[in-house]
Amino acid sequence: MAPPMIDPALFDQLKTKIEEDTSVRKELDQIIDELNQHVAYTQGVLSRIHSTPRSKYPVLLGQVEEGIKKEIETVGKLSEFASKYPYYKYNYKWTRMIQDAISTVLLCAWLGGMGSESKPGEVCHLLTLEDIGELFRVPINLKDRDAFHITVEEYLLGLINIIDELSRLAMNSVTLGDNELAVQISSFIKDLHAGFQVLNLKNDILRKRVDSIKYAVKKVEDVVYDLSLRNLIPAKAASE
Amino acid sequence: MSGFKRDRQGNAKKFDGPKPAPKPKSIVRNAYTPLFEHLRDELDEHHDRRDRIGKASRDITALSKKIIFSLQRARKIDDDLPQEIQADIDSRLAEIAKLLASIAPEVQNINRLRYARSLVCLEELVEALTFAHYVKTQTLIGHEELSLIVEDLARQGAASEDVAMPDAGEDVVQKPTEAADLPTVSITDDDYLYGVFDLTGEMMRFATTASALTGKMASGDAAALDDDAPRTIVEDMHDLGSFFEMLPLRAGNRVAWDKKLEVMRQSVHKVEKLGYDRVVRGSERPAGWVPDLSSADQSEGLE
Numbered sequence: 001m002a003p004p005m006i007d008p009a010l011f012d013q014l015k016t017k018i019e020e021d022t023s024v025r026k027e028l029d030q031i032i033d034e035l036n037q038h039v040a041y042t043q044g045v046l047s048r049i050h051s052t053p054r055s056k057y058p059v060l061l062g063q064v065e066e067g068i069k070k071e072i073e074t075v076g077k078l079s080e081f082a083s084k085y086p087y088y089k090y091n092y093k094w095t096r097m098i099q100d101a102i103s104t105v106l107l108c109a110w111l112g113g114m115g116s117e118s119k120p121g122e123v124c125h126l127l128t129l130e131d132i133g134e135l136f137r138v139p140i141n142l143k144d145r146d147a148f149h150i151t152v153e154e155y156l157l158g159l160i161n162i163i164d165e166l167s168r169l170a171m172n173s174v175t176l177g178d179n180e181l182a183v184q185i186s187s188f189i190k191d192l193h194a195g196f197q198v199l200n201l202k203n204d205i206l207r208k209r210v211d212s213i214k215y216a217v218k219k220v221e222d223v224v225y226d227l228s229l230r231n232l233i234p235a236k237a238a239s240e
Numbered sequence: 241m242s243g244f245k246r247d248r249q250g251n252a253k254k255f256d257g258p259k260p261a262p263k264p265k266s267i268v269r270n271a272y273t274p275l276f277e278h279l280r281d282e283l284d285e286h287h288d289r290r291d292r293i294g295k296a297s298r299d300i301t302a303l304s305k306k307i308i309f310s311l312q313r314a315r316k317i318d319d320d321l322p323q324e325i326q327a328d329i330d331s332r333l334a335e336i337a338k339l340l341a342s343i344a345p346e347v348q349n350i351n352r353l354r355y356a357r358s359l360v361c362l363e364e365l366v367e368a369l370t371f372a373h374y375v376k377t378q379t380l381i382g383h384e385e386l387s388l389i390v391e392d393l394a395r396q397g398a399a400s401e402d403v404a405m406p407d408a409g410e411d412v413v414q415k416p417t418e419a420a421d422l423p424t425v426s427i428t429d430d431d432y433l434y435g436v437f438d439l440t441g442e443m444m445r446f447a448t449t450a451s452a453l454t455g456k457m458a459s460g461d462a463a464a465l466d467d468d469a470p471r472t473i474v475e476d477m478h479d480l481g482s483f484f485e486m487l488p489l490r491a492g493n494r495v496a497w498d499k500k501l502e503v504m505r506q507s508v509h510k511v512e513k514l515g516y517d518r519v520v521r522g523s524e525r526p527a528g529w530v531p532d533l534s535s536a537d538q539s540e541g542l543e
Contacts, residue, residue, distance in 0.1 A: 005476045
């Protein structure tokens with residue numbers, strides 16, 4: 001007898017693999033959904049910076065940090081589960097959520113949150129990729145082994161997210177009478193814009209997002225221009 | 241002195257020849273510049289590697305397609321290939337082996353899936369190899385078996401390159417032990433499944449040409465198997481069709497999976513139509529009657 005066209009064992013083997021894959025995805029979806037909830041809540045709390053004067057930041061940021069704590073817990077869960085499987089097989093499922101989580105941490109820290117007893121938080125402080133990795137207690141930019149980590153792209157995309165948010169805050173801080181903050185934001189965004197120019201970008205999502213930074217730069221420059229025209233720039237900020 | 245370029249008014253133009261290279265943008269350094277420079281190096285490494293893989297991948301795809309074309313010139317299944325076709329395939333495979341070896345170190349561990357999208361060539365290679373296996377044995381090669389073949393190819397490619405180097409004499413002695421440690425390229429489930437999907441298309445083309453040119457449905461060799469009725473390609477297509485229909489839906493890229501499934505169904509339908517035609521009208525032709533398509537066959541063979 002001729003051998004059959006398809007070995008029945010081959011079918012079973014492939015079927016099992018596909019079923020395994022499906023159940024992994026289901027479990028991942030659950031964890032990512034949980035992360036989504038925490039990130040959305042934290043973003044919601046953070047959105048109140050636009051209507052909160054700086055003197056009340058500590059209370060607000062305290063609330064934000066509560067949300068971030070939950071984010072960190074869930075990312076830990078995700079890291080533990082996802083590390084059992086090839087990272088780049090499923091990474092596309094959570095990369096957006098991780099970017100948003102990074103954004104909340106970066107923004108909170110820049111506004112003076114995320115301080116510890118040894119290192120009090122300060123305004124205008126940018127966390128590096130290494131800081132982010134430490135905070136979330138996950139590796140960064142892994143190359144030599146296959147496990148969960150935060151990538152360079154995720155950090156950069158998260159950073160671009162907060163530029164948008166800060167350019168909005170520049171306007172709103174003026175409305176709230178905090179002209180100094182607007183000037184600080186302006187210089188930060190311009191520095192970051194110069195920083196992103198250093199990168200050699202390919203035609204991908206990062207390039208698209210980086211291209212959008214110039215609109216934020218324009219927005220904050222307009223605000224600073226309006227202020228300087230009316231001599232409203234505080235002396236301390238002007239000398240910076 | 242060569243002449244000046246002049247503008248409409250006849251005045252010598254200020255700049256002659258190509259514009260001087262733009263001055264490197266003087267980057268205003270600030271507190272964040274070092275951070276970005278560090279990240280730039282990381283991104284560059286990634287982009288460069290992706291480019292190298294992409295280039296090799298394009299070449300492998302082209303070579304695989306050529307193998308498939310060669311195989312389409314065969315007329316029989318379950319048989320060794322005609323010598324010139326086999327020689328053609330072997331030389332292409334040797335080239336593929338070298339290309340695979342050149343990118344193998346770049347796609348180890350975590351990088352295998354990171355650059356999966358740049359490695360679409362593997363799908364094409366799976367298609368070529370499964371097709372070759374089918375034409376020779378009339379069976380579908382398994383995933384693991386095929387993956388071993390590709391891994392071996394990559395190792396062979398690396399070995400043949402070493403031999404080419406004149407001062408590699410000392411290494412040759414150690415080669416047998418080293419060969420197993422050489423980086424290779426593995427075949428993922430997706431590469432395999434999507435490659436086999438494409439195989440159905442090739443089988444449909446093969447069935448069509450073979451039945452048009454030989455007047456018979458391509459099938460296994462009856463004499464060799466002492467079977468009354470050898471299996472035909474129609475049955476094989478049905479087997480393969482049911483195989484995919486019975487597999488659970490792939491959760492990953494549902495759209496791509498559905499599309500492939502639909503194309504496969506059409507191929508199955510085309511081949512069963514051929515089978516029907518052969519049964520109903522095939523007997524009307526005298527045995528051994530070759531249609532005037534034979535001229536087309538020759539021109540195809542000459543290519």
